[in-house]
Amino acid sequence: MSALKALSIEAALPNAVYLIGCGTEDVGAGQHGEDFVQACASSMGFKAWNLLRMARLALPVPPAFVLGTRYCVDPAARAQAAGAGLSGTGLWQAGLQALERSTGLRLGDARRPLLLSVRSGAPVSMPGMMETLLNIGLCDATVGGLLRQTGNPRLVWDAYRRLIASYGEVVAGLPAQCFEAATEALCAGRDERALDFAELRTLTQRFLELYAQQAGQPFPQQPATQLAGAIEAVFASWQSTKACEYRRLNHIADDIGTAVTVQRMVFGNAGGQSGAGVGFTRDPASGEAALWVDFLFNAQGEDVVSGRRSANGHDELAAVLPEVWQALKDAAHQLEQAMGDMQDFEFTVEQGQLFMLQTRSGKRTPRATARIALDLFDEGVIAQPLAQQRTAGLDRQALACPCVRNTASVPLVPLGRAASASSGVAIGEIALDAVRAQARHAAGVAVVLVRRDAETGDFTALESSVGLLTQRGARTSHAAVVARQLGKVCLVGCSELQIDEAARTVTVGDALLHEGDLLTLDGNEGVFYAGEAQVELEYPQDLLARLDALRQLSAPC
Numbered sequence: 197m198s199a200l201k202a203l204s205i206e207a208a209l210p211n212a213v214y215l216i217g218c219g220t221e222d223v224g225a226g227q228h229g230e231d232f233v234q235a236c237a238s239s240m241g242f243k244a245w246n247l248l249r250m251a252r253l254a255l256p257v258p259p260a261f262v263l264g265t266r267y268c269v270d271p272a273a274r275a276q277a278a279g280a281g282l283s284g285t286g287l288w289q290a291g292l293q294a295l296e297r298s299t300g301l302r303l304g305d306a307r308r309p310l311l312l313s314v315r316s317g318a319p320v321s322m323p324g325m326m327e328t329l330l331n332i333g334l335c336d337a338t339v340g341g342l343l344r345q346t347g348n349p350r351l352v353w354d355a356y357r358r359l360i361a362s363y364g365e366v367v368a369g370l371p372a373q374c375f376e377a378a379t380e381a382l383c384a385g386r387d388e389r390a391l392d393f394a395e396l397r398t399l400t401q402r403f404l405e406l407y408a409q410q411a412g413q414p415f416p417q418q419p420a421t422q423l424a425g426a427i428e429a430v431f432a433s434w435q436s437t438k439a440c441e442y443r444r445l446n447h448i449a450d451d452i453g454t455a456v457t458v459q460r461m462v463f464g465n466a467g468g469q470s471g472a473g474v475g476f477t478r479d480p481a482s483g484e485a486a487l488w489v490d491f492l493f494n495a496q497g498e499d500v501v502s503g504r505r506s507a508n509g510h511d512e513l514a515a516v517l518p519e520v521w522q523a524l525k526d527a528a529h530q531l532e533q534a535m536g537d538m539q540d541f542e543f544t545v546e547q548g549q550l551f552m553l554q555t556r557s558g559k560r561t562p563r564a565t566a567r568i569a570l571d572l573f574d575e576g577v578i579a580q581p582l583a584q585q586r587t588a589g590l591d592r593q594a595l596a597c598p599c600v601r602n603t604a605s606v607p608l609v610p611l612g613r614a615a616s617a618s619s620g621v622a623i624g625e626i627a628l629d630a631v632r633a634q635a636r637h638a639a640g641v642a643v644v645l646v647r648r649d650a651e652t653g654d655f656t657a658l659e660s661s662v663g664l665l666t667q668r669g670a671r672t673s674h675a676a677v678v679a680r681q682l683g684k685v686c687l688v689g690c691s692e693l694q695i696d697e698a699a700r701t702v703t704v705g706d707a708l709l710h711e712g713d714l715l716t717l718d719g720n721e722g723v724f725y726a727g728e729a730q731v732e733l734e735y736p737q738d739l740l741a742r743l744d745a746l747r748q749l750s751a752p753c
Contacts, residue, residue, distance in 0.1 A: 213261060213262065213263060213264065213287055213288070213290060213291045214240050214244065214248075214261060214262040214264065214291075215259075215260075215261050215262075215291065215294055216244065216247055216248045216251055216257065216259060216260045216261070216262065216457075216459075217251040217257050217258070217259040217260065217298070218259045218260075218261070218294045218295060218297070218298040219259070219297070219298040236248075237319050238265065238319045238452070239264045239265055239266070239455075240262045240264055240265070240317075240455050241262070241264075241265055241316075241317030241318055241319055241454060241455030241457070242317065242318070242319055242320065242321065242556060243315065243316070243317030243318075243455070243457060243554055243556070244260070244262040244317050244455055244457045246535075246554065246555050246556060247260065247457065247459075247553075247554065247555075249534065249535075249555075250531070250552050250555060253530055253531075253534055255527055255530065255531075255552045256549070256550055256551050256552055257551070257552055257553075258459050258460040258461070258462050258551055258553070259295055259298045259299060259459070259460050260295070260457050260458060260459035260460065261288070261291030261292065261294060261295055261457075261458055262291075262317075262455050262456065262457050262458070263277050263287060263288060263291075263427065263455060263456045263458075264455055265318070265319060265452060265453040265454060265455045266453065267287070267431065267453075267456075268431045268434050268453030268454050268455070268456075269434070269450075269451050269452075269453040274428065274431045274432075275428075277427065277431070277456075278424050278425075278427040278428035278431060288423070288427065288458065291458065292423075292458070295310070295312075295458070295460065296310055299460055301460075303333050303419045303420065303423065304333065304335075304337070304338065304418070304419040304420065305338070305341060306337050306338060306340065306341050307341045307344065308341055308345065309333055309334070309338035309341045309342055309345075309419075310333055310460065311331055311332065311333040311334060311338075311342070311355070311460070311461040312332040312333055312423065312458050312459065312460065312461060313328065313329070313330045313331075313332070313457075313458070313459045313460075313461050314328070314329045314330075314332055314423070314426040314427060314430055314456060314457070314458050315328045315430065315456070315457045315459070316328065316430045316433060316434075316454045316455070316456060316457075317454060317455045317456070317457055318434075318448075318452060318453070318454040318455070319452050320448055320452070321556050321557075321559075322439065322442055322443070322448070322454075323559075323674045323677045323678060323681075324673075324674020324675065324677070324678065325433075325436070325438055325439040325442045325655070325674075326430060326433040326434060326436065326439055326454055327366045327429055327430050327433040327436075328430070328497075328498065329359075329362055329363060329366055329367070329426040329429070329430070330355075330358065330359065330362065330461065330496055330497070330498065331355040331356070331358055331359040331362075331461060332359065332419065332422050332423050332426050332461075333419040333422065333423070333461075334352075334355055334356045334359050334419075335416075335417045335418070335419060335422070336417055337417065338419065339352055339353075339356060342355070346463075346466065348466055348467065349393035349397075350391075350392065350393040350396060350467075351463055351465055351466045351467070352393075353393050353396035353397045353399075353400050354391075354396050354465050355461075355463065355465065356400045357396060357399050357400040357403050358465075358496065358498075359422075360375075360400065360403040360404060360407055360415055361375040361403055362498070363415070363416075363422065363425070363426070364403075364406075364407050364410065364411065364415070366426075366429050366433075367425045367426060367428075367429045368407070368410075368411045370406075370407065370410045370411060371410070374406050374410060375403055375406060378399065378402050378403065378406060379399065382395060382398070382399050382402075389493075389494050389495065403415075423458070427456050427458070430454070430456045431454065431456060433454075434453060434454045438655045438656070441655060441656050441659075442655060442678075445659060459553075462544045462546045462551045462553075463496070463544070463546050464492075464494070464495055464496050464497065464544040464545060464546065465494055465495055465496050466494075466546050466547050467494060467547065468493060468494065468516075469516075469517060469545070469547050469548040470493070470494060470544075470545050470546050470547055470548075471491055471492050471493040471494060471495055471513070471544075471545050472491070472492055472495045472496050472497040472499060472500050472542075472543070472544050472545075473489055473490060473491035473492070473500060473510075473513065473542070473543050473544075473545070473672075474489070474490055474497075474500050474540070474541070474542050474543075474670070474672035474673075475487055475488060475489035475490070475491075475510070475524070475528070475540075475541055475543070475672065476488040476489075476538060476539070476540050476541075476558045476672070477528040477529075477531060477532050477538050477539045477541070477558070478538045478558075478564070478568055478571075479564065480538070480540075480558050480559060480560040480561065480564055480680060481560075481561050481563075481564055481616065481617075481618060481619040481680075481719075482561075482563065482564055482567065482619070483538075483560070483561075483563060483564035483565070483566070483567030483568045483571070484567070485571055487510060487524070487525060487528055488510075488671075489509065489510035489513065489524070489672075490508065490509065490510075490670040490671055490672040491508060491509075491510060491512070491513045492508070492670075493512070493513075493516070496544075497542055497544060497553065500670050500672060500673065513545075517545065517548060519548070520545050520548060520549075520550050523550045524543065524550060527541075527543075527550070527552060528541070531555055532572075532577060533577060535555070535557070536572070536577055536578050536582070537557045537558075537568075537572070537578075538557065538558050538560065538564075538568045538572075539555045539556065539557065539558055540555070540556050540557070540558030540559065540672075540677070541553075541554060541555040541556075542554040542555075559677050559678075559680050559681040560680070561618065561619055561620075561680065561683075562590055562594050562595055563595050563597060563619075563736060563739065565586065565587070565590065566587050566590045566595060566736075566739055566742075566743060567739060569582075569583045569586040569587050570583065570587070570739075570742050570743070570746060573746070580746070580749055583746060584746060584747065587743055587746065590743065592735055592740060595735065595736055595739060595740065596733045596734070596735055597619065597620065597720070597733065597734050597735075597736070598620055598621040598731045598732070598733055598734075599621065599718075599720055599731065599732060599733070599734050600621055600716065600718045600720070600721070600725075600729045600730070600731060601729070601730040601731065601732050603730075608725055608729060609725075610718075610723035610724065610725060611704050611705075611707055611723075611724055611725055611726045612690050612692050612693060612704045612705070612723070612724055613690065613722055613723050613724075614665065614666075614687035614688055614689055614690035614693075614722055614723075614724070615670070615671050615687065615688050615689045615722060616671070616686070616687055616719045616720070616721070616722040617671040617672075617673075617676035617677075617679060617680060617686040617687070617688050617719075618676070618679050618680040618683075618684060618685055618686040618719050619685070619719040619720050620683075620685045620719045620720065621685060621716065621717065621718055621719065621720070621729070621731050622642075622644055622662040622663030622684070622685035622716070622717040622719070623642060623644075623662070623714065623715070623716045623717075623728050623729070623731070624641070624642035624643045624644040624661065624662045624663065624714070624715065625641055625642065625643050625644065625711075625712050625713065625714060625715075626643075626644055626646050626702060626709060626710070626711050626712060626713050626714075626715050627643045627644065627645055627646065627657070627661065627711065628645075628646055628647070628695065628697060628700060628702075628711050629657065629697075630656055630657035630660075632711065633645050633657040633660045633661050634656070634657065634660045637660035637661070638660075642662045643660060643661045643662065644661060644662060644663045644664070644665060644715045644717060645657050645658060645661040645663070645664050645665070646664075646665045646666075646693075646695065646702055646715070647664070647665075647666050647667075647695070648666065648667045648668060648695055649666060649667070649668050649669055651673075651674075651675050655675075655678060658675070658678065658679055658682065658684060659682060661684065662684060662685065663679075663684055663685035663686065663687075663717040663719075664676075664679050664684060664685070664686045664687070664688075665687045665688075665690065665693070665715070665717055665724060666687070666688045666689065666690065666693075667689075667690055667691065667693040667694070667695065668688075668689060668691075669688035669689050670688060670689065671688060671689075673688065676688055685717045685718075685719040686719065687717055687719060687722060687724060690704070690724075692704050692705055707726060709726060713726070713727075714726070714727050714728050715727075716728060716729040
């Protein structure tokens with residue numbers, strides 16, 4: 197029996213190696229029912245399961261294979277799944293062979309190299325808590341092959357330097373700052389997307405030198421070694437401090453593990469008609485029925501979700517690539533109809549072609565929860581009992597929204613503006629790191645966390661704070677999604693904000709604030725104020741009336 201046939205038969209069983217979009221019978225073809233859905237979600241993770249569902253909907257999904265969750269929590273099984281692959285008998289070998297056949301590319305091939313992304317995916321959503329590696333398979337021997345395939349030297353050297361930095365940080369445990377400092381030195385104040393291929397080639401060589409110096413050994417030039425290391429690192433990230441703390445706070449069992457999805461790379465950093473984005477099928481703050489998208493041209497997905505880059509809304513994407521924007525709107529509508537809920541999705545555009553990489557039910561505010569459930573019921577997407585279930589407990593108090601009171605006699609002047617990732621108002625002392633935030637929280641003081649980047653590494657500090665304000669980051673970065681889930685006010689991407697960690701000060705324009713000073717974040721308007729603003733509660737009367745009408749409906753016979 198061939199390895200591929202074995203995969204097809206094993207696919208309907210738990211704890212398997214799964215195929216998605218490989219041109220053969222994918223996971224569970226012909227299987228239906230909620231029990232099967234839950235079995236697949238628990239064994240292959242919700243991220244991969246939803247990837248499979250998108251492929252079944254004929255949405256543009258790059259092919260992939262998945263190592264199931266059972267390999268995560270057992271160290272011996274994890275070593276077998278990841279490390280044994282180097283001998284040619286590893287658990288990922290058959291999946292890789294299927295992926296190579298479906299794409300016509302080969303991992304490590306000097307002429308037609310296959311490049312891969314390696315992503316986590318637990319049975320429950322844990323946004324940004326585990327690791328992702330992109331561009332696996334690039335090395336000195338495959339650079340020329342990718343250049344022949346794409347004809348784009350800038351893409352090739354950009355992807356290679358990204359791989360070295362991310363692999364060094366995630367797999368080898370090297371400090372990200374050493375690569376960031378080298379990038380900043382070469383950029384000299386420019387956006388790194390402005391670097392040409394020659395500069396990126398120079399930066400790649402510098403990264404190779406830094407890797408060897410910091411790790412005590414050269415960057416691995418065997419793509420199979422890279423893949424094995426990436427798989428092991430993604431499995432191991434299940435036990436990272438932030439992942440463990442997230443599970444503790446959200447009452448998620450430690451033994452469910454994460455799956456690992458290995459997928460063909462698509463390149464958002466391929467030029468002016470390429471980019472990466474994250475979106476919601478509806479506004480996660482208000483529930484408004486309109487796409488809510490952050491997008492970066494000539495970038496990869498990690499640029500958006502990592503919180504280290506500021507991203508734009510959808511206007512530029514719609515103007516520059518209207519056909520892609522229409523395809524994205526069509527895909528969003530299709531996802532909502534199939535999933536029966538507002539979706540949080542990730543996508544890449546490669547040279548004008550849309551690829552869907554992930555979807556899941558999106559985190560949202562209580563007010564958005566109510567409006568989305570009511571609208572989906574009115575649209576016939578969900579039934580009355582489900583709408584009532586989703587809105588249970590949402591009363592007048594739960595839907596109250598604090599708003600800054602701005603009177604004519606004492607007009608408020610905003611200190612700065614930023615993109616609002618989560619609505620509401622937060623008032624607290626400025627804290628510049630987790631130690632300060634947790635200490636003041638323990639003393640019973642409300643704290644606003646002020647950071648350069650919106651990163652999930654700040655999860656424990658964010659949990660101790662009433663709000664988050666950042667210099668960089670997108671509304672859809674993982675940290676912003678977590679802030680919204682925690683009910684924290686979140687403003688990101690304030691370019692005027694400057695933080696001096698040594699002096700423990702914050703500068704916005706001409707204003708100088710010190711750690712411990714009071715700050716008011718207005719997530720409703722996307723502004724913030726020095727000091728404590730007056731706040732009043734507003735109640736959504738129309739929404740409350742719609743909820744009352746829903747609850748008065750009798751259950752169907």
